[in-house]
Amino acid sequence: MKSIQSNDLAGLHKLRGLAIDMDGVLWQGDTPMPGLHEFFDVLKRRQIKFVLATNNNTQTPEGFVQKARKLGVEVVPEQVVTAAIATVHYLRLTYPPGSRIYVVGEAALKGLISEAGFTLADTSVVAVVATMDRQLTYDMLKRATLLIRAGADFIGPNPDAAYPTQEGIVPGGGAVLAAIAVGSDRQPLIMGKPESWIFRISMERMQLGPEETGLLGDRLATDIAGGQRLGLKTILVLSGVSTPAELASSPIQPTWVFAGIEELAQAL
Numbered sequence: 001m002k003s004i005q006s007n008d009l010a011g012l013h014k015l016r017g018l019a020i021d022m023d024g025v026l027w028q029g030d031t032p033m034p035g036l037h038e039f040f041d042v043l044k045r046r047q048i049k050f051v052l053a054t055n056n057n058t059q060t061p062e063g064f065v066q067k068a069r070k071l072g073v074e075v076v077p078e079q080v081v082t083a084a085i086a087t088v089h090y091l092r093l094t095y096p097p098g099s100r101i102y103v104v105g106e107a108a109l110k111g112l113i114s115e116a117g118f119t120l121a122d123t124s125v126v127a128v129v130a131t132m133d134r135q136l137t138y139d140m141l142k143r144a145t146l147l148i149r150a151g152a153d154f155i156g157p158n159p160d161a162a163y164p165t166q167e168g169i170v171p172g173g174g175a176v177l178a179a180i181a182v183g184s185d186r187q188p189l190i191m192g193k194p195e196s197w198i199f200r201i202s203m204e205r206m207q208l209g210p211e212e213t214g215l216l217g218d219r220l221a222t223d224i225a226g227g228q229r230l231g232l233k234t235i236l237v238l239s240g241v242s243t244p245a246e247l248a249s250s251p252i253q254p255t256w257v258f259a260g261i262e263e264l265a266q267a268l
Helices: 006-012 036-045 061-070 083-094 107-115 138-149 173-184 197-206 220-229 244-249 261-267
Strands: 017-020 049-054 080-082 100-104 127-130 153-156 162-165 168-171 213-217 233-237 256-258
Touching (some): 017 197, 036 261, 061 080, 080 197, 100 107, 100 138, 127 138, 127 173, 138 173, 153 173, 197 220, 233 261
Parallel strands (some): 049 080
């Protein structure tokens, strides 16, 4: 593990806000990570702002608020930014209200897109938005492929090929995107990490700049790489997807490395 020097800790203590990944960082499934309450107690005591920033699109911000509350952490919806939120932000900037969108994804994502004023449809669409759907069928992949080949834009909220659960590492939204990309011969425009949308929205909500903000995550290729692109300080915890062996051989090197949020809370 990368050593933490005293001057490194001084830099850590200068952070005024954190964009925090959830899966593999704060919890695995419905199981809290060790030190969860202590970590948020430290943030509150030191008046460090935070936003929960995730590529997970299976729940609305309100759903993540309820999940955090069940685990003893108080969060409000404005403190949750998902790849679905970033996707809706992009759709509003790109297409007029009422535009027809085909969605491969779960109810939370479909609800956000519909509430934003778009029409969910499976014919004559301007865009296909695709991510993890635990009721995925071949017909859904086929429909998405045909629509993209007919000229629809291809948008992917979540590029994560896999994500951590209590059962182990399982396929994520990136696996769905890969299937459609192969079938349609088109690559998706990515909205989630490592692209900048989630990070920019998170900083806007905290009213902080990159020099004051840290990115806390468990994935080198999405969390850490994405934060570094915008000039954020980055914190990797080895409690989720990325392993010590991967870290040792990766060209992506975070500012700080901790075993988990329990160790990070002690450093803060």
